[in-house]
Amino acid sequence: MSSEKLILDGTRVAKSIKETLVERIDHLTARGILPCLATILVGDDPSSETYVRMKSSSCKRLGIDSRRIHLNKAITTEELIAAIQQLNADPQIHGILLQHPVPPHIDERAAFEAIQIDKDVDGVTMQGFAQNAFGTANFPSCTPAAILAILDYYQLPIEGKHAVIVGRSPILGKPVSLMLLNRNATVTICHSKTNNLPQIIGLADIVVAAVGKPSFIQGAWIKEGAIVLDAGYNAGNIGDVDYKACYIKASAITPVPAGIGPVTIAMLLKHTVFAAEKSKMLT
Amino acid sequence: MSSEKLILDGTRVAKSIKETLVERIDHLTARGILPCLATILVGDDPSSETYVRMKSSSCKRLGIDSRRIHLNKAITTEELIAAIQQLNADPQIHGILLQHPVPPHIDERAAFEAIQIDKDVDGVTMQGFAQNAFGTANFPSCTPAAILAILDYYQLPIEGKHAVIVGRSPILGKPVSLMLLNRNATVTICHSKTNNLPQIIGLADIVVAAVGKPSFIQGAWIKEGAIVLDAGYNAGNIGDVDYKACYIKASAITPVPAGIGPVTIAMLLKHTVFAAEKSKMLT
Known part of the structure; x- marks a missing residue:
């Protein structure tokens, strides 16, 4: 092993991942498909707000659309699931990210499970977990x-x-x-x-x-x-x-x-682009 | 730690598990429900045949019904899945066990995935795997x-x-x-x-x-x-x-x-009884 000390520069890794996406996004938009990530934030946790904002602005910088859904912290599990199901049904949405953690009265697992597997770009569903465990996931966490x-x-x-x-x-x-x-x-x-x-x-x-x-x-x-x-x-x-x-x-x-x-965010963008590409193949 | 050497007697553990099932099986049969495990064997591997036979006879000894399905080794993945789907649809079958391994030309994963989660008494589906990983499985492997x-x-x-x-x-x-x-x-x-x-x-x-x-x-x-x-x-x-x-x-x-x-077989029987109990609750 070299004695040289390596600082693993996430900004650089993220940049290299994003660079591979530019052409793919161009291809999609040329066919009338604008990749779109929906982010759901429940409540007012300041660091969660920051994460969601960072994810949205990273999307924007790369030419990926994003839809920010900010729900009141008093929302019920059922209402959250209904919001997720709306996004599942929306053909303009390719990826859904529910920002963790949600307020404690909400059944987070049930909410995660409501995300359709082909929009589960953060790999939070049990199906996504198992696919990842077996090495076959499209969208690992x-x-x-x-x-x-x-x-x-x-x-x-x-x-x-x-x-x-x-x-x-x-x-x-x-x-x-x-x-x-x-x-x-x-x-x-x-x-x-x-x-x-x-x-x-x-x-x-x-x-x-x-x-x-x-x-x-x-x-x-x-x-x-x-x-x-x-x-x-x-x-x-x-x-x-x-x-x-x-x-x-x-x-x-x-x-x-x-x-x-930053690499986590880059992976989220990459998965969103891949989800958009797959949605195109399905139609 | 004691210096006494402990031989972990699987026969004894299996017996204690089976004893807890007797009354539960009686309760079910009194209500007209005979717990039933379907075993599927593909091909003629002698040790697989032995395992399946042992599982069936363990069922019988405890008053659990079993249905043995022996398929030709030349069967296709689609034909195997069709056989599984028949068992999924059959209300008299509570658990389905596909004996591993299947012949190499068959997509074993696809076959496992065809098993309905509430009959997956051997915990082979991805959903069962993830539930187990999250500590919420009814039927861990x-x-x-x-x-x-x-x-x-x-x-x-x-x-x-x-x-x-x-x-x-x-x-x-x-x-x-x-x-x-x-x-x-x-x-x-x-x-x-x-x-x-x-x-x-x-x-x-x-x-x-x-x-x-x-x-x-x-x-x-x-x-x-x-x-x-x-x-x-x-x-x-x-x-x-x-x-x-x-x-x-x-x-x-x-x-x-x-x-x-023997404890593995006892767990399979336990899961089959539990699946039958749950099927009763659903109707």
Whole structure:
């Protein structure tokens, strides 16, 4: 392994993904199809509002249409599902993103399941999850897909490596574990009930932090030369990784911000374009 | 940990599961519902024939009806799916088991997907897989469910333990990994591309062998006091674990035969009874 330190530049990876989309969007619009992503925000959580705004403006910059649906936080599960079904039925909408999390009184799983599989560009449905687990998904969850895209962009090998994932959520920890497994990594999944977490992280060639605790992953835990991927987004633009300390040990590391975040958005755009292309094939 | 060596007796666990079913089956038959499992065998593989016969006779002994469907090995995917759809539509059938593997010219995944979710008593559909991954499955895959049932019967704790699963098939390695994860184990999934497998197995408090290679797991690899669960079935009643050598190191171990096998069948019966109970509720 080279002693050169690699900062995995998400902005650069995102740019390269978006560049591949320009011609595809042109092709679609020339045929009268404007790819369109619907984003649904429930309630007034400021960081969720920011994410949704970022996604919409990323669409706009690339020539993808977006429709922002902002629902009152007092909405019921049934009303949310009705809104999703309207978007399912709308031929001008190609992708649907329901911003996580929704207010606690809403059955988020039921809402996710209401998204039609061919518009599930964020891979949140159970069908999408299973397709991803079996390696046949059109739209794997965007953050897991972004993690793989970064590794691939920098030609960092996955096969035979030991990947340790910290976190087991249905839209991040579990799917990224299965994607790395399908790419022939040996995969360990850790979480809040894991004993001796530092020792297990110390085994990892690839660490994925998806735990939701600011600066949680310590430099001392990281094996010399490991690759560190920080999927955390905490208040104040702080990741799940103690960046300075992990930087010293890692051979390659994603910063926060400008790490996995922009690539996640690029994957969302890519999936929306692909969904639009597929909708064209169907008609 | 006690120095007493525990042989995890699958016959005993299976018996205790079946005992809980007797009264439930009586209740159903008293209401005119005879729980019925349909088994589908494609081709003439002798061990598959044996498995299917064992499943049918286990049904019979417990008062569960079974319908054996034996299809010619030259059948097409479409013909197999048509046979499954007939069973889906038949109100007298509560569970459908398609014996794995089918001949290579058949699209096994497509056939599995044809099974209606409320009759998918072996948890082979993608929907069943995802429900299992999210901890909401009515019918988790039977062998993974059997592994958990054995651990629970012997009150062996799972939470916080490091489980190493060797194998990543969609009906065994992947679902058992996710089930142990949902029970708060730290989970490592290994496979043919894993480097330093002996070292990784040496970390395990719980080893699940699901690799399909006779006597593959060596005693020298096992940590002193680990629990060893052998889900392998190879020719000549040989598991995936070198039993004699692993017995010496383990605190608890499943034999082959009379380990996971009979519990797998008991889970299939349990799921069939549950499916019949649910069908009654629907009408």
